[in-house]
Amino acid sequence: MAAALENELGLDNEDYYSLLNVRREATQDELKSSYRRLCMLYHPDKHRDPELKRQAEQLFTYVHQAYEVLSDPQSRAIYDIFGKKGLEVEGWEVVERKRTPAEIREEYERLQRERDERRLQQRTNPKEVANKRLNGTSEAVWDIKHHADLLNRKTHLLTSPLSQPHCVFNCTLMTTSIVRDTKTSHFTLALQLGVPHSYLMMSYQYKFQDEDQTKVKGSIKTGFFGTLVEYGAERKISRHSVVAATVSIGVPQGVSLKIRLNRASQTYLFPIHLTDQILPSAVFYATVGPLAIYLAVQKLIIMPYVRAQKEQELEKQKEVSASEIARRKQEAEAAVLLMQESVKRIIDAEESKMGLIILNAWYGKFVSDNSQKHESAKVIDVTVPLQCLVKDSKLILTEASKAGLPGFYDPCVGEEKSLKLLYQFRGAMHQVLSGDTEPLKIPKQCHRIDSEA
Template sequence: MDLDSDDESIIEEDFYSFLNIPKEASKEEINNAYRRLSRIYHPDKHMDPSLKAKAEVMFNKVKRAYEVLSDPHQRAIYDSLGTKGLETEGWELVQRTKTPAEIRAEYEKLAEERAERRKNQATNPSGNVTIAVNATDLFNPYYDDLIDDEYESDFISGIPNIEVSSMQFSQSVDFPLTQKDNCTLSGQLQTQNGTGQGGVNLGWRHIFSHKSWAEMELTAGSGPAVSFKGFRTLTKRFFWNGGTILQFTPEGIRPGIMSTLAMQIDKHSVGYLSYHGGIRSLFSTQLIRDTEYNRYNFSIQVGLPHSHVLLQYTRKMMNQELKLRIAVKAGTFGGVIEYGAEKKISKHSNLAFSVVCGVPSGVKLKIRLTRASQTYSFPIHLCEEIMPAPVFYATVVPLVVYVVVKKGFVEPFLKEEKSKKVEKQKQNNYNKLVEKRREAMAAQDLMNATYNRNRDEESNKKGLVIIKAIYGRIMRDTNQQHGDAELSSEVLDVTIPVQCLVKDSKLVIHDRTKSELPGFFDPALGEEKMLHIIYNYHDQPHEVTIADNDSLRLPKTAHRTNIT
């Protein structure tokens, strides 16, 4: 359940989990599940008036789940929209005139149209802020010989001179005109050493098909300019993009041209061949190989003002939430070695830092924060020469600051925010949770006869006997012995319903939330939940713990313990 969404904070019934069948279950599997639960919950199976009243409630739930999933039309609606779709009026005509496949297709089409409308309504803003800092005085202090006063000189020399050397800001917004036409308005502003310049761009792009588009852009700022760009898929493996620019200056029109031909070498590799002509002429070739865990980038550039060779490697770790990078670049400007890391710090934010050691540029520390479509960059020039001290501090200080900020501020803040959302979720679902708990206890009462019979049968043939089963927020210390799981107060004893799921000395629970199984409910809403089972098979002790949405099949040899 997504705690970030208020729309999803209300608990919905999961018919597949309730019947303990997979989402792709066949008609026969649905019928078998219905018959199995009917033998437990049918009111005619219970003579006691209080149990009969509970059985009527549970049997109505069984019948409701069966009626929806056994009807192809209702099942298609439920699969697409959940129970809220079943409560919508006007589906009678759809059910009579469309097949399940057509219903699914119609929902997918409507969903795509809604997504497209939302996209068209949004301006898709994106921006970039770069603030360059000159901190070379930290390691290469500069003394002004013109200062005669000894006290003043000592006092001033003790304070490093750190200044902002340049700033750059850019922002753009989109204005969709039609399904195939899009307008973009963007602006840039740059300042360096007290002087600056800027510009405003207005672009219009027309999409001819999924294979080609064309774009025209007008620029005002440091002289007006007009450019034309285009993209075209040539074959299954080749595509091209390029264009031309005409810049109007007092000296006349300055033309420029750019062209890139790309080739899909294999599933993970792409090669590029580019040419830029005009004021700055250069020719470059680039090869990129991007796999699940590695990314390689090799490029050669020849032209003005510089020529260089670049080799870059990126290692992706922790499901791509952490990336380690190293790059080597050498050319007519000198040489550079860059290493760093990028970490995903939230759902929409990435934080990256890198250390650049170059000749003759010296040592730089680059920090970049990406938040959605906004990027904030802070290149800090530490030293004009490569020295051990700035390299050490540039490497260690960001790591220490990251750990301190994360442990001291970010994690407590996120924990508090999560607690607030969980509490809000519990408040929104309070009545539903009370009802779910009541239903679970009623279901377990109704299962007693089935439980005793099933347990006795399995015990007599030394089959699968559930000793203890608990569900909820379970914490286990990996250094503890088996059977020493640490329990929180947010757990539920589900020994009875789990034993009732045993059939012919086998137990199968599918990969859906366990909270919707008969006899279960969610005792720890918004928290990670687990199912812990201790069982005997052939009089041998076994134990297993699984996550809430994991599938489970018992018995397994791997679950055997050494407890006698």
């Protein structure tokens, strides 16, 4: 939950591409060129003042860290998919380096699941944590024994992954099944012949593409034992918990209800036998009862609890973000001080050839609509940082949030921002307003304004 709030506030990850002012598709040469330029700007040895030297060391470390991540192919692939926090997940050091982005995503999700399971196991059953930590040894041994028992009794044959005939043979039984599993559905058709257990079974499951991973399913099974119809639903109620309810209607079994709760690796099953006969009232209560109870619990208990937790996390995150914003503001101001000498040299060089001079630059939320006059503008002066990025009478900003640029910070977290520039080129005045994540390249003829304006 805290991570989601950080995403909303935009404080979870520092944008390394924006810090180096390079494209997401930047080559190694582009990364190296930008890195060298920033190193020359922030190198601690260039500053004699102790405070400036300390600030330069800190900014130099940030730049070096960004370059190290983006210049390494594997680290860059992980960062592109999961951001800075993806690099902090335990286990990457043992992962093979030559992997595609899809394989990296799969490996990351596996490592995340293992970490979440370890944390949950510590809370639910701390005595077994020691056994679980030994690379899953206890689980692996059980799986090997379990599969060995199966192989002693049965022979499996699998074919196409999309439509899989699955045959099982032993002395008295033969089972054939066809399985089709897609992103939104799962279908199974199975036939078992044997004495005395012979049956034909067909089941279908539909998977909703929502946050709660809702699934509805139904099946029909008929054989010598009679006929059994089952239907039910499954839904995720928390990060590690899933609840499911299944209604069974059969002859001669009658009507029953099964409620299942999965929490991490633990499963709780509550079977309720309602009647030995098929009665409409029993079917009605078995269907409507769990749904009504779930909705009541969801509305009266779960939703208020989640809302209270979210508000509590939001308050905590606001306190954290306030200190984080203050830190970034301090870093931006320090970066501006470190840029002063370089900016003077750049301006002198540009003036000598009537090049690009940034006269005024503002970044943040601008209020121009009459309906928003009661709101105050939240902007910061970024003239010096942008002039420092001018090279050969050109300024190029990549397609990323400008809050990550050296000398910038976010003056209005969570709100829409823009960059407003007034610059001079070839003695003529130019003006442009650019969105926060829009790429910008100046000078341009279309930005020119007449002398009267």
